[in-house]
Amino acid sequence: MSSLLIEMDCQVHSPRLLEPVRIAGHTFYEIPCLQVQLSSGPHRGRGEAAGVFYLQDDPARMPAQLEAVRGALREGLGRDALRLGMPAGGARNALDCALWELEARRTGRPIWQLAGLNPPRPLRTVFTLSAHEPAEMAARALRGLHGQAQALKLKLTGNTDVDIERLRAVRRVRPEVWMGVDANQGYTPASIEALLPVLVDCRVRLLEQPFARGHEQDMAQVDFPLPTAADESCLDLMELETLPGRFDLVNIKLDKCGGLTEALMMARRARQLGLQVMVGNMGGSSLAAAPAFLLGQLCDVVDLDGPTVLAQDCSPGVRYEGGLVHCPSEVWG
Structure with a gap:
């Protein structure tokens, strides 16, 4: 990805569930999520993450985690550097996915092609x-x-x-x-x-x-x-x-x-x-x-x-x- 200036916006929201979801040891009444949007000139990239509840990976804490890389983003942080420099979890996921989409829109190539995949099928x-x-x-x-x-x-x-x-x-x-x-x-x-x-x-x-x-x-x-x-x-x-x-x-x-x-x-x-x-x-x-x-x-x-x-x-x-x-x-x- 080129070094064009990248700006980042983060928002946490809690989409309502149709009904509670029950698994062993937990009942979910909502699933809070972090949404990240990157912008670089006319191009945008988006990502969303819910985190990992059993690791206390809470979307409410994710914006603070992403602030640590805001400066690197402005200098053109890429996915490989992000993977090596930030712990795994929801915050990195949302940002990584936003970087994928931003590159797709900058280059005019679909992500499946950038990822070396075949055209996606149902x-x-x-x-x-x-x-x-x-x-x-x-x-x-x-x-x-x-x-x-x-x-x-x-x-x-x-x-x-x-x-x-x-x-x-x-x-x-x-x-x-x-x-x-x-x-x-x-x-x-x-x-x-x-x-x-x-x-x-x-x-x-x-x-x-x-x-x-x-x-x-x-x-x-x-x-x-x-x-x-x-x-x-x-x-x-x-x-x-x-x-x-x-x-x-x-x-x-x-x-x-x-x-x-x-x-x-x-x-x-x-x-x-x-x-x-x-x-x-x-x-x-x-x-x-x-x-x-x-x-x-x-x-x-x-x-x-x-x-x-x-x-x-x-x-x-x-x-x-x-x-x-x-x-x-x-x-x-």
């Missing part, structure tokens, strides 16, 4: 069922976008008996759908034993983050009968190196790793390590989902339904049709 995305009573989850699996979904992901809570009923209830009404589950660190090697045969019986294709971050060694204590994915257990490129032999797949989120720049590096390195790749996001509008959609072009599993939980998305936004997510170029990049 992707099958999972649609997440928040943890409710089993009958309610089954009913939701038949309604709206969930009813059109080709793939569903069930949030579990670590209450084994109820989680088993959740699985059976949803599989009963959606026998054809690809199904994954996200334990969100809610289990232990002892408590998960009763769940495993039910996962097999219900034809679950992926078990995400069964144990707590910091207890990755516990994965060796269990003979998992299905593929497992690391989410909280892998934040960035460095931690990716610890996954082979413990997990089969890594869930890359731009808020965790600090932007599209590192996320692309992670996806390519994961392939070298023999891992499959998943993309997810921590929440936010289509402005947050759009960069992850580009990463999704390299992924085996795509989890980009974040904007669907908002009462109002940005416009233009991503589209969901027939279980696929579409991201027109005018959304971002």
